[in-house]
Amino acid sequence: SQKIEQNSEALNIQEGKTATLTCNYTNYSPAYLQWYRQDPGRGPVFLLLIRENEKEKRKERLKVTFDTTLKQSLFHITASQPADSATYLCALAGGGADGLTFGKGTHLIIQP
Amino acid sequence: SQTIHQWPATLVQPVGSPLSLECTVEGTSNPNLYWYRQAAGRGLQLLFYSVGIGQISSEVPQNLSASRPQDRQFILSSKKLLLSDSGFYLCAVRDRATEAFFGQGTRLTVV
Numbered sequence: 271s272q273k274i275e276q277n278s279e280a281l282n283i284q285e286g287k288t289a290t291l292t293c294n295y296t297n298y299s300p301a302y303l304q305w306y307r308q309d310p311g312r313g314p315v316f317l318l319l320i321r322e323n324e325k326e327k328r329k330e331r332l333k334v335t336f337d338t339t340l341k342q343s344l345f346h347i348t349a350s351q352p353a354d355s356a357t358y359l360c361a362l363a364g365g366g367a368d369g370l371t372f373g374k375g376t377h378l379i380i381q382p
Numbered sequence: 383s384q385t386i387h388q389w390p391a392t393l394v395q396p397v398g399s400p401l402s403l404e405c406t407v408e409g410t411s412n413p414n415l416y417w418y419r420q421a422a423g424r425g426l427q428l429l430f431y432s433v434g435i436g437q438i439s440s441e442v443p444q445n446l447s448a449s450r451p452q453d454r455q456f457i458l459s460s461k462k463l464l465l466s467d468s469g470f471y472l473c474a475v476r477d478r479a480t481e482a483f484f485g486q487g488t489r490l491t492v493v
Contacts, residue, residue: 304481304482306482311470311487311489312486312487313472313474313484313485313486313487314426314472314482314484315484316481316482316483319480319481359425359426361482369414369416369418369428369431369441369474369476369482370428370476370482371428372418372425372426373425374424374425375425
């Protein structure tokens with residue numbers, strides 16, 4: 271069956287360092303992969319989308335890589351700030367009308 | 383840009399009572415609409431999706447149902463709530479294989 275795995279353990283990073291989150295998937299051939307941020311009690315907010323033919327995507331302090339051979343995406347936040355503390359979710363879809371399938375998310379804590 | 387209205391924000395309901403959660407969307411037409419549930423300690427689970435008025439697809443068998451009476455209205459219902467229906471319910475909209483936009487969610491506690 272299709273599975274998306276994210277590190278369920280909380281990730282503690284010191285302010286100013288780079289945070290790297292991992293998303294691994296099995297039994298998928300996704301056309302693209304997405305990353306979302308979710309704050310407590312709120313709905314997820316879209317951050318970045320990377321397509322299967324793209325190796326890397328950047329947006330301000332965020333960078334996403336997508337390795338379809340390893341079936342893995344890495345999500346980087348450079349110069350991390352306490353305001354970056356949240357749960358980060360990766361999501362996959364095969365395209366079309368079906369809904370996105372989400373990983374359980376990684377709780378990121380940026381310590382001052 | 384798209385705006386999603388979802389209400390109520392919190393709800394406490396007794397076991398066996400009915401449920402109706404409503405989601406309306408602005409700023410788009412004929413979108414794909416989705417209901418997700420996020421239970422404590424678990425990820426987002428897709429419950430239903432709809433590609434048009436009256437068209438509902440269910441992802442998992444459950445005690446819930448969904449309806450889409452208008453293009454930008456999506457309703458989640460139950461005739462009799464179970465304790466296991468507790469969770470954080472989220473409505474989402476997508477425009478054809480792009481990112482999803484979520485509402486603010488409804489925290490449902492069944493007691």
